[in-house]
Amino acid sequence: MNDVPAIETIGLTKQYGSFTAISNVSLTVRKGEYMGLLGPNGAGKSTTLKVISGLIFPTSGSVKIEGIDIKDHRRAMAHVGCVIETPEPYPSWTPAEILEYVGRMYGLDSREIAIRSRDVLETMKMWDWRDKAIGGFSKGMRQRVVLAQALLPNPGIIILDEPTSGLDPRGMIEVRQALAALKAKDRSLLISTHMLKEVSELCGSVAMIRDGKVMASGKVDELVHGKGGSKKTILDIKSRRPFTAEVLTNLRGAAGVDAVTRTGECSVSVEFSGSTEQQEHIVDLVYDSGLGIVAVNEKGADLESLYMDMTRGDDVR
Numbered sequence: 001m002n003d004v005p006a007i008e009t010i011g012l013t014k015q016y017g018s019f020t021a022i023s024n025v026s027l028t029v030r031k032g033e034y035m036g037l038l039g040p041n042g043a044g045k046s047t048t049l050k051v052i053s054g055l056i057f058p059t060s061g062s063v064k065i066e067g068i069d070i071k072d073h074r075r076a077m078a079h080v081g082c083v084i085e086t087p088e089p090y091p092s093w094t095p096a097e098i099l100e101y102v103g104r105m106y107g108l109d110s111r112e113i114a115i116r117s118r119d120v121l122e123t124m125k126m127w128d129w130r131d132k133a134i135g136g137f138s139k140g141m142r143q144r145v146v147l148a149q150a151l152l153p154n155p156g157i158i159i160l161d162e163p164t165s166g167l168d169p170r171g172m173i174e175v176r177q178a179l180a181a182l183k184a185k186d187r188s189l190l191i192s193t194h195m196l197k198e199v200s201e202l203c204g205s206v207a208m209i210r211d212g213k214v215m216a217s218g219k220v221d222e223l224v225h226g227k228g229g230s231k232k233t234i235l236d237i238k239s240r241r242p243f244t245a246e247v248l249t250n251l252r253g254a255a256g257v258d259a260v261t262r263t264g265e266c267s268v269s270v271e272f273s274g275s276t277e278q279q280e281h282i283v284d285l286v287y288d289s290g291l292g293i294v295a296v297n298e299k300g301a302d303l304e305s306l307y308m309d310m311t312r313g314d315d316v317r
C-alpha cells in the first residue's frame with residue numbers, strides 16, 4: 001500500500017454559479033514529494049487547495065488523501081496539517097494558548113501538547129514569544145504562529161496557501177528552511193506560491209494552473225528540460241547594431257533552435273537545445289552578418305521561462 005499517493009485529485013471542477021473557478025483539475029502528490037502550485041492571480045490555486053482540504057465541496061470530481069475519500073473528512077484530514085485562509089485568532093491569545101486549543105481539537109493530551117508546542121514554536125522561531133499576546137505581533141510573526149498550528153499534530157501531509165506572503169526576506173527564508181527541514185521526515189507538501197524561487201528551492205514537482213486549468217504538471221526538471229533530458233539553453237546575444245529581420249529569420253531557421261525572442265533593438269534571446277557545434281553555428285551566424293557581437297550569455301532554461309511560457313498572454317481575472 002506504500003505507493004498510495006499522499007494526495008490525489010481526479011477531475012476536480014468548482015463552479016460558483018455560472019463561473020467555473022477550476023476545471024477538471026487532476027493532480028497527484030506522491031508520498032515524500034513536495035509540489036508547488038503556481039499560477040497568476042485568480043488562476044484557481046486557493047480554490048483547488050480548499051477543495052482538497054474539504055473546506056468547500058467540488059461541483060464534480062474527487063479527492064483522496066492517503067487513499068481516503070475527502071468525503072470521509074475526519075479520517076482523511078487526520079493526516080493533514082493545512083493553512084488556507086485560516087481565521088485570525090483573538091488578539092489577546094498567546095501562541096501557547098492557541099496551540100493548546102488546537103492540540104485539544106486534535107485530541108492530544110497535555111503532555112503531548114507541551115512537547116509538540118515547544119517543537120513547532122522552536123521550528124518557527126517563536127518560542128521566546130510563546131506567552132505574549134499575538135495582537136502586538138508583526139504580520140510575519142503571526143504567520144509563523146499559524147504555521148506552527150498546522151505543524152502541531154505532526155502531520156504527514158502539509159497543505160499551505162502562500163505561506164510566505166507578507167513576510168520580510170528573513171521571514172521567508174526561515175519559513176522555507178523550516179519546510180525544507182521537514183523533508184527529512186518524509187512528509188509530503190502541497191504549497192501554492194507566487195515565488196518561483198520557493199518552488200525551485202523546495203519542490204521536486206510543480207503544477208501550473210491558469211484560468212482554472214492545469215497547464216502542466218510533473219517533475220520540475222522534466223518540465224524545464226523536456227522528458228528526453230536534452231538540456232535547454234538560453235543564449236542572450238547582444239549586438240552593436242540592431243538585429244535585422246533577415247538575421248532573425250536565419251536564427252529561427254538554424255538547427256537546434258526552438259525559439260527566438262527579440263528582447264531589445266540590439267538583443268535577442270535564443271532558446272536552444274542542440275549540440276555544441278550547432279551552438280557555435282548560431283554565434284557564427286550573428287557574427288557573419290556583421291552586427292558586431294558585444295556579448296553572448298549562456299544560461300540554463302529555468303522555471304521562470306517555463307512559467308512565462310505557460311502564462312503567456314494571461315491577464316488578471
Ligand SMILES: Nc1ncnc2c1ncn2[C@@H]1O[C@H](COP(=O)(O)OP(=O)(O)OP(=O)(O)O)[C@@H](O)[C@H]1O
Nearest residue numbers: 016019021039040041042043044045046047048317
Ligand atoms: N466564493 C467565490 N465566489 C465566486 N467566485 C469566486 C469565489 N472564490 C473564488 N472565486 C473566483 O474564482 C477564481 C479563482 O480564485 P482563487 O482564489 O482560487 O485564485 P488564486 O489562484 O488563489 O488567486 P491568488 O493568486 O490571487 O490568490 C477567481 O476568479 C475568483 O474571483
Ligand SMILES: [Mg+2]
Nearest residue numbers: 045046047161
Ligand atoms: Mg489564492
